[in-house]
Amino acid sequence: MPYTPPPELAALTLAELAEAVAARRLPPVEQWTPDREGDSLMRIAADGTWYHDGGPITRPAMVRAFSGLLLREADGRHYLVTPHEKLAIAVEDAAFIATDMDVRHDEAGRPVLAFRLNTDDVVLAGPDHPLRVAGTADTPAFYLGVRHSTEARLNRSTYGQLIDHALAVSGPETLAPETLAVESGGMRFPLLPGT
Incomplete structure (x- = not known):
């Protein structure tokens, strides 16, 4: 099913904005402690473009899915976390x-x-x-x-x-x-x- 972006911010009430925040069901990455660590071969450029193995990820739904798995540790390094893996991801500025x-x-x-x-x-x-x-x-x-x-x-x-x-x-x-x-x-x- 294709991803449909939400309406513009100006068109939403505060209650609708709060509902949009709540509707984004995110995995509990902070609760997962995977045994396996590695490198995702991914990078987020300073302009927000996501790359995998040197090429840009062009599907917005993929970027949105990966972004739900992101966390940043106290040392500033970013990771994509699943129940089974913790993979480093290079972030040039902000995720x-x-x-x-x-x-x-x-x-x-x-x-x-x-x-x-x-x-x-x-x-x-x-x-x-x-x-x-x-x-x-x-x-x-x-x-x-x-x-x-x-x-x-x-x-x-x-x-x-x-x-x-x-x-x-x-x-x-x-x-x-x-x-x-x-x-x-x-x-x-x-x-x-x-x-």
Whole structure:
């Protein structure tokens, strides 16, 4: 059966976004302790393209399936995990790319930032999915926690959406760069590296 991508973020309510998150049934990779380890011969490029044995994986459904098996260990290395194998996968930057962002509000009126990933996953920023900024003030890099310690790097248009939102809620005429921040899921996330 062919994979059908979900509708655009802007077309979904917060309840529908939460339902999309819950509907993505993921295997319990963090509970598996396979005996066999090896190399997957796979790589995720900085632009989010997945490769196997040097060639790109062109089927989105395959990438989506493999992405559900990913975890990152404390030393920063990524693995594809099944009940029987733990295979190393090279990741040049982040395992995912955030390709879109939209703002919703919960029942209490608090903002919730929803991100669409290159795997069509939806991630709601908050305590379990924090935003972090790396790099320098001149060339920042924005990341979103996804699952099992993996992250998504926000692509250029998505971090543009994030900064536009931060400026809209903060008031650009009185904003000092070191105070630039957004809120989501009850948490505040600074948007300047090192803050």
